[in-house]
Amino acid sequence: MKALWNLLRRPSVRWSMLSLLSMGFIGGIIFWGGFNTAMEATNTLEFCTSCHEMRDTVFAEYKQTIHYSNRTGVRAICSDCHVPKDWTHKMARKAKASFEVWGKLVGSIDTPEKFEAKRMTLATHEWERMKDSNSRECRNCHNFDSMSPTIQRSSVYRKHMEAKAAGKSCVDCHKGIAHQLPKEYRDPDE
Secondary structure (H helix, E strand, O other): OOOHHHHHHHHOOHHHHHHHHHHHHHHHHHHHHHHHHHHHHHHHHHHHHHHHHHHHHHHHHHHOOOOOOOOOOOOOHHHHHOOOHHHHHHHHHHHHHHHHHHHHHOOOOOOHHHHHHHHHHHHHHHHHHHOOOOOHHHHOOOHHHHOOOOOOOOOHHHHHHHHHHHHOOOOHHOOOOOOOOOOOOOOOOO
């Protein structure tokens, strides 16, 4: 009985290490679950439109597009276009997005007028990000190889195949597909 009491009172190094590893493992699962849940919560439409800058400007514009309402009933939400799916790129994007939140906190885009004054800068940053990733988020739903010559109009299909052959990114031709173009925007092809 005394040996059992000593074991319970003062566990061996082996049992201490096992306890430490078990607690670390369980703690890691809890941390990762909480972290992942928080990350996914910031990818919801409700989160993205919780501030008036988004709700009253770009969200209102987006609601008028085919990405919001279409014959198939498939709806793309903010994170479908603005947040990569894979973990590494998602974390990098979330880190950059924290600077956008900073803009809201310090008041640089907290009114419609301030937002419109920065729209070209904000759009340019997003277009550059999309160009650098070869429109990775667009290609989650749209893929040149899946485009049908019998369903698309022939002129549209031809343009898509020309864009594919030229190595163009979706954003090269489709700026303003979900949001208004900035007043200062000039199409380089015009």
